[in-house]
Amino acid sequence: MTVFEELKRRGLIAQATHEDLIEELLNREPVTFYIGFDATADSLHVGHFLQLVVMKHMQNAGHRPIALLGTGTTMIGDPTGKTDMRKMLTEEEIDHNAECFRKQMSRFIDFSDGKAIIARNGDWLKHMNYIEFLRDVGVHFSVNKMLTAECFKSRLERGLSFLEFNYMLMQSYDFLHLNREFGCKLELGGDDQWSNILGGVDLVRRVNDEQVFGMTFTLLTTKEGKKMGKTEKGALWLDPEKTSPYEFFQYWRNVADDDVIRCMKLITFIPIEEIEALEHLSGHELNPVKERLAFEVTKMVHGEEEAQKALDAARSLFTNKADSADMPSTTLCEADVPAEGIGVLTLLVKAGLAPSNGEARRLVQGGGISIDDQKVSDPKQTVDAQTLKNGIIIKKGKKVYHKVTLG
Structure with a gap:
């Protein structure tokens, strides 16, 4: 099974600019691709984790990831999915957050010997001349077309700042820069990034006269479409100081019956044939499946020892021995x-x-x-x-x- 077939079969692919051409490209040659991560906090969360899983699938198949840390775009703020303007962070805060991201990513992605690249878009965006940027990049964007994008439409009633309006241009320029610098041919991202990705694909075509591609993957949501990874304390963080391994484990152990198989397909590397063989299970039969999901994801994020501790603690609670030292x-x-x-x-x-x-x-x-x-x-x-x-x-x-x- 090719990596494209694997991603498709697991339900990870949501939209693609040219699905047939992307599949042909991935099957034909090693491809350099990128995913952007705005450094808005000092830890990645579970929404980022799904993106790292996709990166790992691609790297395992011989393709080269670029993890783009948004040290420039974070200073502006992506309006996508937001009802209000993002909180402004200082350059020092953004750089600190980006370094935290880099350390966490290194647990999943192999950056040795050029197998993957860490880039920071502040390295080129912060030093751009604004008039030149408008002339070289802004000229290729239609305001009328931009206003039809979902990321802007949802904000127009409450107010969209001109600051945020620049975000799509900056993200699009990232693709142009990475295409020139590293031969990057594919941008990946969550499905809520579709409009921004299309902007980059179009900009590279117009400026570099080169065909590049964009593909989005499924957001991690429940069967009802509600975004997963939210707890009463906030986001489900990958940093053990912000979300303990036990709490992380328990989140996945307690997912709804309707969501467990889908989560297993999206965020684990359990062979897809093995997962599909479990699809007929229901009710109490799913409890061992949920336990397996929680163990596998916790092992990837926190290591096998912490995953085993969390598993032992959870089992002790359900046998009325609620005295484990690993309990929150x-x-x-x-x-x-x-x-x-x-x-x-x-x-x-x-x-x-x-x-x-x-x-x-x-x-x-x-x-x-x-x-x-x-x-x-x-x-x-x-x-x-x-x-x-x-x-x-x-x-x-x-x-x-x-x-x-x-x-």
């Missing part, structure tokens, strides 16, 4: 606990199990909270300092466990 935990200080004890609502918020007292109250009133296997029914209940010194286990719903102690 919060340590309170003396100042957090008044003499009369800490209220259960405050406790839930401090443990990150509820975003507010109001939501904590709804959880308690809905019967969704237990402490040391005792259901909590009174929102005014308190927990004293001595009990916390011994450590308590809070259970939220059926699957979330959290240890709280007083340090």
